């Protein structure tokens with residue numbers, strides 16, 4: 001799989017690009033089955049190396065997972081998709097030949113209870129871990145994402161402003177953001193079907209509304225980066241593609 005010149009140009013112009021049916025239905029069904037029941041499972045036991053941020057409620061409703069960091073440790077299909085040739089060949093077009101998985105997280109946005117995501121640039125979060133905004137994020141829809149259940153929204157071309165200052169938000173997950181409510185920007189809601197993905201750069205402004213609908217809006221975001229951007233705290237098993245793609249020893253020697 002490869003992006004055409006026109007698709008690459010659109011990615012660079014808008015800061016994001018939708019890729020329809022990136023992952024085949026059989027894999028999506030397996031992923032959906034792996035994610036079913038995670039709210040309850042993670043309440044029983046949160047494995048080492050996995051970070052869960054919860055939606056907490058003042059009433060008797062059980063807590064819901066808002067985001068689950070390092071989802072490849074919980075879902076084998078997430079790990080498999082992060083190594084998918086079609087996905088990695090697209091990333092190589094944007095990032096270059098050496099690609100690592102910077103992180104992978106489940107965004108659970110549960111029916112009725114999933115909270116909003118403030119406007120932000122991913123670089124606002126990542127700047128403390130990396131030298132340059134060279135990452136590409138990829139949001140893969142597990143459920144259909146619509147305006148009703150809080151699909152992601154992008155401000156096309158907003159990456160061209162460069163890095164912006166973010167301020168603090170009171171949240172266990174998205175704790176910094178840009179000021180403004182859902183109407184603050186002329187943003188494009190991106191509806192996705194299961195198996196569709198949207199790739200986006202670290203400087204494009206994006207956010208999403210809460211999920212007040214009866215339908216879950218589960219998605220996994222895979223953030224990739226080039227190896228030379230150096231993330232010295234990353235374990236070597238995050239390597240995905242290129243001359244450093246397999247042997248951990250090589251990676252260890254460059255960090």
Ligand SMILES: O=C(O)CCC(=O)C(=O)O
Pocket residue numbers: 107109117122150151152206207208221
């Ligand atoms: O879940 C969402 O709607 C937004 C996710 C997001 O902004 C992110 O992972 O950077």
